Amino acid sequence: MILENAWYVAAWSHEVTTHPLARRLFNLPVVLYRSLAGQACALIDSCAHRGAPLSLGTVVADGIRCNYHGVVFGGDGICTRIPNQDLIPDKARVTSFPLVEKDDIVWLWHGDPAKADPTLIVDYPYHRDPAWPARFSMAPVAGNFMLIADNLLDATHLAYVHGSTVGGSDPNVHMVAESSLKPAKNGLRFERLMRGAPPPPAYSACVPDLPKQIDRWQEFDFVVPSTVLQYSGGVPAGSDRAIAPAPRFDMRIFHSATPATDTSCYYFWSLQNGHAIDDPRATDVIFEQIEQAIAEDKVFIEAQQLRVDELGEERLFDNAADAARMMARRAIRKYAKMSSASASLEPA
Template identity: 40%
Template sequence: MFAKNCWYVAAWSDEIESRPFARTFLNEPVVLYRGESGKVTAVEDRCCHRALPLRHGDVVGDCLRCAYHGLEYDQTGQCTRIPGQDKIPAKARIRVYPVVEKDDLVWIWMGDAEKVDMGSVPNYPWHHDRGWRYKKNTYLIKANHLLIYDNLLDLTHLGYVHKKTIGGDAETHFSAATQTKRTPKGVRVERWMLDCVPPPTYTTAFTFGKDRVDRWQEIEFEPGLVRIYTGAKDAGAGAPQGMRDNSFGFRGLNAMTPETDNTTHYFWSAAHNFRLYEQAVTDAIYENIVVTFGEDKEIIESQFLNMQRTPGRPLVDIGFDIAPNQARRVWDAMIKSEATAGVTASGATSA
């Protein structure tokens, strides 16, 4: 089961052009397109006439035309043209999903359209902040989306899984001063690793004045998104007191949108705030994160396969599972609330 009444990333803005773009979200096939006006529209991938997937159609002005018999649908989902027929049946319409384009991302609301809050779309201003540069990618992870949240909210795995990139010494991660708290929308984790050796990704891209640094990790979860702000500064130079200028700063967007119960669209970006006009630095950080997320992908997919092989077997929590478990409670509460309100698979509410 999925929570539907929240915003999920559907695509990067530059993925949506003047031709149908098909993806599946929460087990529902969807088509997105950019009309002549520039507005992005998302509709169900099914013509109401003979059920041909609309991904095979064409964009005509701001309308989407079916490739089978030429029915055209406007941005409200209403059929506006049936070739050779003047009268259009009132039922000739398709479902439209609310979408918002913001911060180089296209967000989609898969739930009850009457409950959509257009002002609650998550912010990610660093995609257009001149003080940061970023590169992006999208992966299809063969695992349930909750396992990716588990991974991102407990970074103690870095010292074991990511030794060659962002990891560093495992003991440093387990000894980090950690604070976890609930927020109005989700969960926040803050971790400090003082007087430690910086990991390879940091020293490859940034020149520190000392051999040891004070390192921070700030992780913010809300449904559909995890923002990560990490960095390091020379040990004793005031980073814990908020003086983070002249430091290695990294911001990571991690947006997980379920494709199915067993697969997840993972949208991510890697941004840095130093040596901004050196493309080689941006590329080097990006390539390090590609390696890092490739390692995570292998771990998560292997984990999920084993869970499918041994269904029903219990898992044992440890102390560092506080944040992942709190995030799961947020999801569980949303699903329970929607079930109580009667949100159906089609996103409508039951009578």
């Protein structure tokens, strides 16, 4: 299922330039580009004349020019120019998509354009906050987009999949974590606290002088359809995290998955370093650790998708660790029902 009437990440802002970018979204060919005036635009990637990809075209003053026969389309999809012809037929147009650029993210609306409410878009000011230096990435994943949030909201996999990075090698640390799970508008809030735990390798790689026992936290805000905002860190065991000085570890991660097809997606993620903000190398180190962890997740998610395609989902069961994942799926179903029934959706 690909949820309609929802905002998805189409690209990072820096990816959208005056050089057209081809991307398959929601089983459709889409071209993303920035007009010469700086406006991000998204159109179906096929000229309405003979069907050639607009992503092979050129951005010009009045839109994007198809480089097959020179037909130009504006950001609204309406043809603005046909070489050697003054009359522009009504049929000379391509589908355009509502876009909003916010917090260094280009959000694209999938569904009824009349329902495209920008207030539904997640706020993420950390991308422009100098107190949280950021790096950005995207990983294509051969798996359904909802499997990304499923994975993030099941923290018990950390010691098994990420023993050498963000998890640590002791599964019991994650099994006995104090946790809180609460519904929120169009999503949920999931918090975990691991008291007196050894720092995982990724934390020690970033902050070598962390003590042998720390209090670790993980906070996840899931927002329909596919965004997870994560704040994780650790301070010396018994410390008040709000005021504990260095040595400490703090990071934020923006996660969001956008369907390419029913069984593939783009996994957009960004990393914000909060423990050594004046040291660019510190940001690089934690980025590299998270990049490795996401590569580890990708292996399992893609293998999972293959088995589900082959054997179906009916044979699968849920356990106690699936509570947050199940709540997220319920939030998606609720949103789908609400969005199909009303043009007014509840802001996240």
